[in-house]
Amino acid sequence: MMNMEKKDRERESETSEQVVNPYKVSGKDGKEIDYDKLIDKFGCQRLDESLIDRVQRLTSRQPHEFLRRGVFFAHRDFNEILDAYERGDKFYLYTGRGPSSEALHLGHLIPFLFTKYLQEAFKVPLVIQLTDDEKFMWRKDLTVEECKRLARENAKDIIACGFDVTKTFIFSDFGYNEPAFRENVAEISKRVTLNQVIGIFGFSGEDNIGKIAFPPVQAAPSFPSSFPHLFPGMDNLRCLIPCAIDQGSSGKMSASDPNSAIYLTDTAKDIKKKINSALSGGHQFLKEQKKHGANLEEDVPFKYLSFFLNDDSELEHIRKEYGEPGGGMQSGYVKNRLAEVLTEIVERHRTARAAVTEEMVDAFMGVRPLPSMFE
Amino acid sequence: MMNMEKKDRERESETSEQVVNPYKVSGKDGKEIDYDKLIDKFGCQRLDESLIDRVQRLTSRQPHEFLRRGVFFAHRDFNEILDAYERGDKFYLYTGRGPSSEALHLGHLIPFLFTKYLQEAFKVPLVIQLTDDEKFMWRKDLTVEECKRLARENAKDIIACGFDVTKTFIFSDFGYNEPAFRENVAEISKRVTLNQVIGIFGFSGEDNIGKIAFPPVQAAPSFPSSFPHLFPGMDNLRCLIPCAIDQGSSGKMSASDPNSAIYLTDTAKDIKKKINSALSGGHQFLKEQKKHGANLEEDVPFKYLSFFLNDDSELEHIRKEYGEPGGGMQSGYVKNRLAEVLTEIVERHRTARAAVTEEMVDAFMGVRPLPSMFE
Structure with a gap:
């Protein structure tokens, strides 16, 4: 052979x-x-x-x-x-x-x-x-x-x-x-x-x-x-x-830990914990942070905000106050804000998913014409 | 690549x-x-x-x-x-x-x-x-x-x-x-x-x-x-x-000519012509034929008879009279007999196929239980 x-x-x-x-x-x-x-x-x-x-x-x-x-x-x-x-x-x-x-x-x-x-x-x-x-x-x-x-x-x-x-x-x-x-x-x-x-x-x-x-x-x-x-x-x-x-590899808070992904079944506490373990581009002390600004390229929580924070002006505000020299925003604030945003998305998803019945699944998966599909 | x-x-x-x-x-x-x-x-x-x-x-x-x-x-x-x-x-x-x-x-x-x-x-x-x-x-x-x-x-x-x-x-x-x-x-x-x-x-x-x-x-x-x-x-x-x-390669009268296969659409004349062109194991002159008998291993018409002639005793008779020394049967007889046998099979098939309706095809191909299948 x-x-x-x-x-x-x-x-x-x-x-x-x-x-x-x-x-x-x-x-x-x-x-x-x-x-x-x-x-x-x-x-x-x-x-x-x-x-x-x-x-x-x-x-x-x-x-x-x-x-x-x-x-x-x-x-x-x-x-x-x-x-x-x-x-x-x-x-x-x-x-x-x-x-x-x-x-x-x-x-x-x-x-x-x-x-x-x-x-x-x-x-x-x-x-x-x-x-x-x-x-x-x-x-x-x-x-x-x-x-x-x-x-x-x-x-x-x-x-x-x-x-x-x-x-x-x-x-x-x-x-x-x-x-x-x-x-x-x-x-x-x-x-x-x-x-x-x-x-x-x-x-x-x-x-x-x-x-x-x-x-x-x-x-x-x-x-x-x-x-x-x-x-x-x-x-x-x-x-x-x-x-x-790369659906499979994105979504993780820590590149080395596959469990660091935020799952749609995570609690607010899980989310907070995972975000806190994420790599930050910020500086530990306010003085340094003000002097240099955070390295946004490396900042995983900021990257996530840029994906999931809808509000353009708030994102721009964070980018400036956290990423540029002179701003006073620190990584703790960014992480907290991200935890709020993701918790809201995950909880909204969980509520919506709980309301999906077997009948709804049958309806979506039924082989049928879609009469209003081009209206 | x-x-x-x-x-x-x-x-x-x-x-x-x-x-x-x-x-x-x-x-x-x-x-x-x-x-x-x-x-x-x-x-x-x-x-x-x-x-x-x-x-x-x-x-x-x-x-x-x-x-x-x-x-x-x-x-x-x-x-x-x-x-x-x-x-x-x-x-x-x-x-x-x-x-x-x-x-x-x-x-x-x-x-x-x-x-x-x-x-x-x-x-x-x-x-x-x-x-x-x-x-x-x-x-x-x-x-x-x-x-x-x-x-x-x-x-x-x-x-x-x-x-x-x-x-x-x-x-x-x-x-x-x-x-x-x-x-x-x-x-x-x-x-x-x-x-x-x-x-x-x-x-x-x-x-x-x-x-x-x-x-x-x-x-x-x-x-x-x-x-x-x-x-x-x-x-x-x-x-x-x-x-x-080897469904594909069998059924030919001449190993070198794919068109020499007997098709289920062939006429009696087609069949006769193809059989006559087949390799024979017999001898051209009766004297030689009687002396040696035919080489049945090489005789394509006899091989076909052994597939398609139902009657065991008739097949044995041909094997003996044609294949063994002393018999008087010659290849012309064997070929004629094969032409009769195959023509009958092909004509029976053609008649049966003409009687197959589209409804019969639907019946055989319908996905349905077969109630009497184990009776």
Whole structure:
């Protein structure tokens, strides 16, 4: 029997290069990700000021802070979607999640919060794929039944973000047995070689063939014909895919401690404790702090505020008083303010999630037409 | 991007060895297949006299000529199925076909004729898989729609063999969207590595990933839980799989000419012409023929008679009069007799196929319980 051991060894020797694929995110020689290089390698473009202004003009509302503050920073062909939208064409949104665990953290919410903004701003339908089949392939310990259960539990967290049921279809791969979807998976699989997926995803000969077969399952929802009940005869409808490069690794307060992520099930006390352990860019003594200002590049709590504090003017105030020399704000204040902001978000989420019934899950996941989706 | 070119070259250098996989059948150094070696390599056993006697005893009927004459010559664990059957347990049969073309030849019928005998003799249910998805992956020129159409056309040929609709479920992979089936495909895919499928099937890096993903789709029907409508809660039901090693290459009258196969659409004239062009083991002049007898090992028409002539005593008569010294039978007689036998089979098939309606196809392919399947 032939095997790919040599190939595996060759791959190992390359890991000092920057690697970004769905299963691994690491910078060159263990350093930070070089986003400019990443944008270039993936054939993307910066989401620049002029594009954000165009979004504001077309949607008649202030762009989401994730756009204004560069949290979502790159795109492919977003301008073409906007051209079409300006001509009166609609599009649909597609995002998803691999349901690997019951406990979501704040980082997991970011793509969904941004997607919700896009759905509301552009008034477009949304499909959300829960890749329970992918998690089954990657996690030896998980059964099909457990993956399906996790998909349904994660659907509740997603619904709790406040998506519009009349414009949103949530499906799990094990649960969505539409022939047209499977046929699109086959169409894509026929056009992708083993060499290509090895090059893109870094598979080895010891990987199971379920992993090898998965990428087309994730690609198929970007074709409207995968959803004949939603987009009958609309085979040319465009699809916009909001996604993160590193859902798995973001959201932690301490880079070295995976438990330092703020989970959506954390109490106010948990949150306070985790924030207090976070790396600060501030100075211990007021005199030093006033003289230099905090190093905001290194300040994890400030980074989190820039993600989750809605109020632009308050964020600017903190940036100035904490980050610039002469200001009197100290890290304790910043951490307390962040604890308030995150506790509010987490408690709001928890209340919303508790109100999500099984019937609501059935409603979102039901294979049905969405009559008002383009209104 | 990495690729597997080296691996491909290594594989090329091995082709002088005997190769038997679903996509290639060739003997060592271009010679005939060494069946003993094959049986050994596949972990099979000879289907010997004592096992055939046991089949006769258990089914209270003469075993099919394909068994008696060694057309089906090897098995894995058939004795265990018979042990269970003797204890009063039932089993089910599973066979299939890759619907690559509309025109079936006689060789394609062999597994189905044998399966029909097994179904009738053991009174057991049968599932028949049409791998339209496999053919889509292997044939660049075929669309999904064309593969689905060919599957349905091939189903008509299969139905024309006379299967019992109350005990037979025919399905195509694109058409059968049962979640339990897909979940079994996932269960198998998780347990098979890329190295394993490369070792077994000889895939290369330039093959599309649909081919890599396919083997579990063919394995899944051997688990009864893939058919919850047929075998509810019968997860331990055994499965017997009649199959040929070389459906593709058998059935030809001339080894060098693929068009020399007897197609089920051939006229009596076509059949006669093809048989006349076949390699004979007989001698041109009666004197020589009488002196030596024909070389039956090389005689293609006699080989065909041994497959398709039901009457044991007539076959024995021909074997003796034609194959042994002293007999007066010449190859012209053998060829004529074969033409009669095959024309009758082909015409019977054509009449039966013409009577297969779309409603009958729907009935065989409908996802429904089979109430009388174990009676």
